[in-house]
Amino acid sequence: xxxxxxxxxxxxxxxxxxxxxxxxRFRRLALRKKIFDAPNSQHKTHVEPVPYLGGLAIISGTLLxxxxxxxxxxxxxxxxxxxxxxxxxxxxxxxxxxxxxxxSPLPRFVAQSVAGIAVAITLILTDTVGSPTGSRTLDVLxxxxxxxxxxxxxxxxxxxxxxxSGTVAISTAFLALLSFSTAQYYIAALSVxxxxxxxxxxxxxxxxxxxxxxxxxxxxxxxxxxxxxxxxEPNPITFPTFFFVPLFLIGVPLLDTxxxxxxxxxxxxxxxxxxxxxxxxxxxxxxxTKVQAVILLWILTLVFGLFALILSNVSFDxxxxxTIAGSAVWVFLLAYSLRMPALDQASQAKKS
Numbered sequence: 001x002x003x004x005x006x007x008x009x010x011x012x013x014x015x016x017x018x019x020x021x022x023x024x025r026f027r028r029l030a031l032r033k034k035i036f037d038a039p040n041s042q043h044k045t046h047v048e049p050v051p052y053l054g055g056l057a058i059i060s061g062t063l064l065x066x067x068x069x070x071x072x073x074x075x076x077x078x079x080x081x082x083x084x085x086x087x088x089x090x091x092x093x094x095x096x097x098x099x100x101x102x103x104s105p106l107p108r109f110v111a112q113s114v115a116g117i118a119v120a121i122t123l124i125l126t127d128t129v130g131s132p133t134g135s136r137t138l139d140v141l142x143x144x145x146x147x148x149x150x151x152x153x154x155x156x157x158x159x160x161x162x163x164x165s166g167t168v169a170i171s172t173a174f175l176a177l178l179s180f181s182t183a184q185y186y187i188a189a190l191s192v193x194x195x196x197x198x199x200x201x202x203x204x205x206x207x208x209x210x211x212x213x214x215x216x217x218x219x220x221x222x223x224x225x226x227x228x229x230x231x232x233e234p235n236p237i238t239f240p241t242f243f244f245v246p247l248f249l250i251g252v253p254l255l256d257t258x259x260x261x262x263x264x265x266x267x268x269x270x271x272x273x274x275x276x277x278x279x280x281x282x283x284x285x286x287x288x289t290k291v292q293a294v295i296l297l298w299i300l301t302l303v304f305g306l307f308a309l310i311l312s313n314v315s316f317d318x319x320x321x322x323t324i325a326g327s328a329v330w331v332f333l334l335a336y337s338l339r340m341p342a343l344d345q346a347s348q349a350k351k352s
Contacts, residue, residue, distance in 0.1 A: 120144040
């Protein structure tokens with residue numbers, strides 16, 4: 001899968017067009033079958049029912065482009081590509097069940113976590129985990145935690161029109177660039193496909209969203225992005241720095257998840273319960289419009305993507321400096337986010 005720049009551009013454009021073509025068709029199917037995200041709980045920010053099944057467009061477009069591209073360019077890699085795609089498909093199927101029958105939060109989280117562990121085990125059994133720590137046991141534990149954590153983090157992060165789809169598009173664009181620069185071509189190709197899929201979906205998911213990806217889409221995106229990041233070999237050679245390149249690439253969803261979990265635990269609210277205390281909600285409480293809040297999330301994703309890109313290209317001596325600088329920015333944003341009031345916190349204050 002050693003593609004040229006034109007090949008990568010073609011992959012991106014074709015995937016964008018395919019998903020852009022499929023999304024309104026799945027929207028019509030959702031409307032016909034009455035599969036909606038209804039604004040029937042306090043943590044919802046939309047006022048009209050919005051159809052689900054956008055995740056099926058993302059999944060279908062990813063498969064329709066990546067599998068033929070692999071078969072016709074390098075069929076020897078078909079097994080490796082299927083090994084990456086099948087576990088996220090499993091998680092996407094669980095997400096689809098949740099979209100259709102609306103599982104309660106705790107069983108849903110347990111099901112997602114079990115599926116995430118299955119994804120991690122698949123990576124381990126196929127010996128595609130890598131060994132960043134040199135300890136097989138520690139690598140396995142880190143892999144399981146990373147797969148489960150990122151799958152649920154993207155699921156958490158999908159709480160505002162265009163937030164998750166745009167953020168994943170930016171993150172995968174940086175991952176594609178980093179993979180290409182280190183000759184990890186099939187990871188770069190799949191990252192380009194995923195970037196195209198989320199970009200094509202974003203046209204229909206931007207505010208005001210005409211369709212949502214649902215848990216099927218968010219779990220598929222989270223687990224596929226995690227699978228690619230686990231296989232990706234960053235350029236920095238120092239042990240601690242090795243982990244910060246992928247962490248910077250998912251810095252904003254991670255920031256959102258940490259903000260929500262810490263805030264809810266401090267308020268003695270279950271982390272599994274939905275709420276309007278995500279980053280997007282806090283930005284809106286500060287006076288940003290929904291569109292401005294999403295753009296701010298995209299800008300932050302771009303900033304951390306640049307940290308990952310710079311960290312992969314600086315000298316050995318400069319690696320700790322960039323790592324500390326990026327980490328300091330992330331910690332500052334976490335502290336600042338926790339100080340910002342959330343929409344549901346404002347509601348609770350009015351009631352009391």
